[in-house]
Amino acid sequence: MSETWDLIIIGGGAAGFYAAITCAEARPGTRVLIVEKSARVLQKVKISGGGRCNVTHDCPDPKRMASFYPRGNRALIGPLHHFGVLDTIRWFNARGVQLKTESDGRMFPTTDDSTTIIDCLSAAADKAGVEIRTSHGVKDITPIDSAAFTGFELTMHRQEPLRARKVLLATGGTRTAAGASLARTLGHNPIPAVPSLFTFNIEDARIDGLAGVSVEHASARVQGEKLTTDGPILITHWGLSGPAILKLSAWGARELHARDYSFTLEVNWLPGINVSERFHKLRTDWGKRQVSTRSAFDAISKRLWESLVGAAGIDGECRWAELPKAKSNKLAEYLTRAEFGVAGKSTNKDEFVTCGGVPTDEVDTRTFESRKTPGAYFAGEILNIDGVTGGFNFQNAWTTGHLAGMAIASELAAK
Ligand SMILES: Cc1cc2nc3c(=O)[nH]c(=O)nc-3n(C[C@H](O)[C@H](O)[C@H](O)COP(=O)(O)OP(=O)(O)OC[C@H]3O[C@@H](n4cnc5c(N)ncnc54)[C@H](O)[C@@H]3O)c2cc1C
Known part of the structure; x- marks a missing residue:
């Protein structure tokens, strides 16, 4: 019995x-x-x-x-x-x-x-x-x-x-x-x-070597899906993490699984900020300063700024007053519409x-x-x-x- x-x-x-x-x-x-x-x-x-x-x-x-x-x-x-x-x-x-x-x-x-x-x-x-x-x-x-x-x-x-x-x-x-x-x-x-609540694997020169750098108020979007989130984004050894990325992984758990975790992520490191206007002002205010030496935005750390400036093809000597339009546009793109190819996911340890x-x-x-x-x-x-x-x-x-x-x-x- x-x-x-x-x-x-x-x-x-x-x-x-x-x-x-x-x-x-x-x-x-x-x-x-x-x-x-x-x-x-x-x-x-x-x-x-x-x-x-x-x-x-x-x-x-x-x-x-x-x-x-x-x-x-x-x-x-x-x-x-x-x-x-x-x-x-x-x-x-x-x-x-x-x-x-x-x-x-x-x-x-x-x-x-x-x-x-x-x-x-x-x-x-x-x-x-x-x-x-x-x-x-x-x-x-x-x-x-x-x-x-x-x-x-x-x-x-x-x-x-x-x-x-x-x-x-x-x-x-x-x-x-x-x-x-x-x-x-x-x-x-x-x-x-x-799975839900995972981080994104990304190999990209713009974030390479920047593990530990974070941006408090960023936004992220999966191209081709109605998936957008905002919040802190953290750069890791493998790609991107932080609350905004984890939220995206949760809301998009099914869609991202269907795409086998291979998709294009668009990051805006400065949502709500008019970057072109700021650049325009800096051409006069900081005209003689080298673009790479100081981040133009409080939200962007010096290391991330230097990396994005380098990726935009702006050399270390280039001053704000001499910044070519094409390079200024490229930098603005990397700050507000940066495309990253995601190839796989990693487990969030927390x-x-x-x-x-x-x-x-x-x-x-x-x-x-x-x-x-x-x-x-x-x-x-x-x-x-x-x-x-x-x-x-x-x-x-x-x-x-x-x-x-x-x-x-x-x-x-x-x-
Ligand atoms: C690393 C990690 C960290 C987390 N941190 C947090 C956090 O800080 N805050 C938060 O809100 N959530 C967190 N979560 C999520 C949270 O832990 C889970 O949502 C929660 O534990 C689910 O509780 P549960 O009792 O439903 O399942 P579980 O905690 O998974 O417990 C289920 C139990 O059932 C047992 N079991 C399964 N099958 C059988 C069977 N056939 N017979 C007998 N036993 C069986 C399993 O061995 C297990 O012990 C975390 C998850 C992980 C993996």
Whole structure:
């Protein structure tokens, strides 16, 4: 006879833990088990945010918050009204974790250490009586509806089968087939996963040797697509990164995948600035100065300026008053419409996520219960919900995990 639980949560990540704690706290005595296929739980929390864990984003307004999710934005507005950023902050505060906000809105534990979040979730799960089994991978799920038992039987990779009245799938991004195939067994049609939040590989003399140089307010556009973003752009050893590039990779995750990450990127290092007018003025104001010696714009560092001036064919001796029109135009082009050939992508080390997963219209977004198989629930990245970088992906895990956990507790109480 299989061991029987009230709720089994498949996946010991952020969403799984949050749902487990919520359910067990809301209905003390509920028998909740988290099964995790790997040897350790909360591994992504550990490495998240460069080891600091960007828990959420300082954006209490649900509608605005939802606008940061390229997939799932409309579906998340309602859930964020029920459990949003302020609820997350209060939840962690109540368990002794203080969060701080950085100038760009990202929120981290004041310790700047993801272990704080892991310890908090682990202690809360323990206190609520949640049982955790690692190295327990789920192979298959079978809904059972008999006179004796209504629920699910889980076939494990290595252990005996388990039974649960309710099951929650929190297996994370569906890039590996496991989570998607479990969802398919329950009648769902997961959208094929592709990466989101990556950086662009570019080999180009204009940015060669400039790794670490950034421009605070730039904009970027993918030629041939309706994809434009703005924000900081960072030059790396491999090409371009920074919030504007990561946002572009998120909003264009599907289109860029379809192009096999080979496309032309147009960068405006100086959006909103009239470069020709400035050049015109400098011809008189700085007439005797060499063009290359000082950046004409505060936003452009000396190193980037020198590189662009050199690439425009302007030699070191050339003075502003003598700058040929063609070269001045070339420099203006490199500053405001610089074309870069992107050839491939690299993983962003601070945060990445998959686009795709269980479509939100296949679940009831008030409870995150399956519309295909009642009694089964979803939370976190397994859903076709993903945000740009900045704490949005964990907020999705907290919001969906919380609502599913509450709904399961009340369903269990009703029967
Ligand atoms: C390097 C990195 C840094 C990140 N930093 C941030 C950040 O700072 N802020 C932010 O908001 N987001 C960040 N993210 C994204 C965020 O980590 C994820 O969106 C979030 O962890 C998703 O939570 P989840 O619980 O849905 O899935 P996961 O955290 O992926 O957890 C799923 C768990 O399910 C287990 N599992 C899978 N299949 C099975 C199975 N068949 N049986 C049993 N267990 C199974 C997996 O082993 C895993 O432990 C980062 C991601 C990465 C990769």
